[in-house]
Amino acid sequence: MLTIQSKHLASLFAAFVLALSTAQAATPDQASSLLDAGHLTQADHVIAQVLADQPHSAQAHYLDARLLAAEGKWPLAEQELELARRLDPTLSFGPPEQVQALANEVLKHQWKNPSGFAGYGQAALAALFVLISGYLVFGVMRHRRQPPKV
CATH class of the missing domain: 1.25.40.10 (Tetratricopeptide repeat domain)
Incomplete structure (x- = not known):
């Protein structure tokens, strides 16, 4: 006790x-x-x-x-x-x-x-933007070169 x-x-x-x-x-x-x-x-x-x-x-x-x-x-x-x-x-x-x-x-x-992880995220986002922009520009250029369909 x-x-x-x-x-x-x-x-x-x-x-x-x-x-x-x-x-x-x-x-x-x-x-x-x-x-x-x-x-x-x-x-x-x-x-x-x-x-x-x-x-x-x-x-x-x-x-x-x-x-x-x-x-x-x-x-x-x-x-x-x-x-x-x-x-x-x-x-x-x-x-x-x-x-x-x-x-x-x-x-x-x-x-x-x-820049920590944020810097890598921003770089990845910038790279993605460049890729998408390039794809769109390439598509527009390719479309302009094709003769019109009758």
Whole structure:
């Protein structure tokens, strides 16, 4: 009976600690620590809260870019990094080697897939347009060369 009560007390204590931690405002430093530790889900929650509280924070957008890159979402990471640079062109809050490494990774993935799937879809649509146009032009030209039927 004592173990059941101690388990219940432990779960109540954990819920209390969780409630206290969520009541505190999230900070970019917390998000950075979570990212460095590889806790992406928790970092995602903290970054979302920081962005909600500070939508024009270059540091928050930079951390979001780091998170998105870690998740392999390269086009979104590129957008967030560009937004962070527009807000603070120097990105002075981040270690220069880390900022450069992220920029290099984003650039490397940009060259692998320059426009994402949308770019390939647009290219396929353009090719289809050219083929259909060519077929129609060829048909009109062929029809004009035939003598009229009497």
